[in-house]
Amino acid sequence: MDITDQLRAFVATAQTGSFTAAAERLGISNRLTSKYVAELEDRLGTRLLQRTTRRVGLTPAGERMLAEAPALLDGLDDLLSDVSEQSRGFSGSLRISAPVTFGEVYVAEMLARFAAPHLDLTIDLQLSDAQTDLAAEGIDLAFRIGALSDHSLRARKLCDIGMRVVASSEYLAHHARPERPEDLARHRCIHDTNHGPTRRWRFREGGTVREVPVPAQIMVNSARATCELALAGHGIAYGPDFVMGPEIAAGRLVSIFPPEILHDTALHAVYLDGPKLPRKLRALIEFAREDARKSCDQA
Structure with missing residues (x-):
């Protein structure tokens, strides 16, 4: 049996911790995955x-193999792609993670445009607001918004996403419009807990960033839900421009504060550290960087 199949089965099993999860990642049967690993062990003695x-779990020999095998497989994929007749296109698969709302609003369509010229490339997009374990879940690239907490990952900043403080015209017709962030203390506010469990919104003042406490009557871990609640007149919401912007442009929500006092939040592409990135992953990161910057500039 081809040693590359054996190595792929071993790496998937070692990273996921089970033959079943590895088989799901590879798209083969549990029995075949186990067979490939056993054949590799027989080959190595x-x-x-x-x-x-x-x-x-890993033996000491398995730990050494896992430290080297992923890079070898990535290098082989790059080499075969570079010298094959189909080297102008990418093949294989890319497993991507993104926050739910951002993934639905932006990432899914962006990935479809990236993949369109590459008929042999499969994109597997996983949407979750939880911080995914890239190694355990076989994620090649994750899009993350805000401060990065896992410094073991490599990160590429794509752009800054503008934040907005919004309310419906109906709400503002019955409540005095806030003139300063401190005025929010007299309003009903809707807080997206994805921006932090503490009920504080971030603003810029001069060259510094400050956090202003808000009386959040409703808290929900969804930018889209905060937007819908604001549209229904339930209070003032704070959220990213990719959610709030279209509603502002359509006149359904009012942007309360000027953009210059609102604190932008960073969008990063994060991935596992390694000696060399697969060519298709490097291409995706560059495509996402250019596309995100254009989108942010147009917002």
Whole structure:
């Protein structure tokens, strides 16, 4: 059997911790995944995995193999792609993670445009507002908004996303419009907990950033939900321009404060550290960077 299939089965099993999860990632059967790993161990004459009824772990030899094998496979993929007759297009798969609303509003369509010229490339987009474990879940690239907490990952900043403070005309007709961020203390506010569990919104003043406490009557972990609640007149909401902007442009929401006092939040593409990125992943990062900057500039 091809050693590359054996190595791919081993890496997937080692990263996910089970043959079942590895088989799902590779798109093959559980039995075939286990067979490939066993054949690799026979080929090497040493055990790579410690098998238990619940999970598989790495032996010392397996740890060394896992440290080197992913880079070898990525390098092989790059080499085959570069010298093949189809080297002008990408093949294989890319597994991507993104926050739910941002993924629905922007990432899905952007990825479709990236993949369109590459008929042999498969995109697997996973939407979740939780911080995904890239290694355990086999994620090649994750889009993350805001401050980065995992410094073991490599990151590429794509652009700054503008934030907006908005309310409906109906709400403002019955409540005095805030003139300063401190005026929010006298209003009903809708807080997206994805921007932090504490009820504080960030503003710029001169060259510094400050956080202003707000009396959040409603808290929800969704930018789209905060937007819908603001549209229904339930209070003042704080959210990213990719959600609030279209409603402002359509006249359904009013932007309360000028953009220069609102604190932008960074959009990053993050990925696992390694000696060399696969060519298709490098291309996707560059495509996303250019596309995101154009989108942010037009916002």
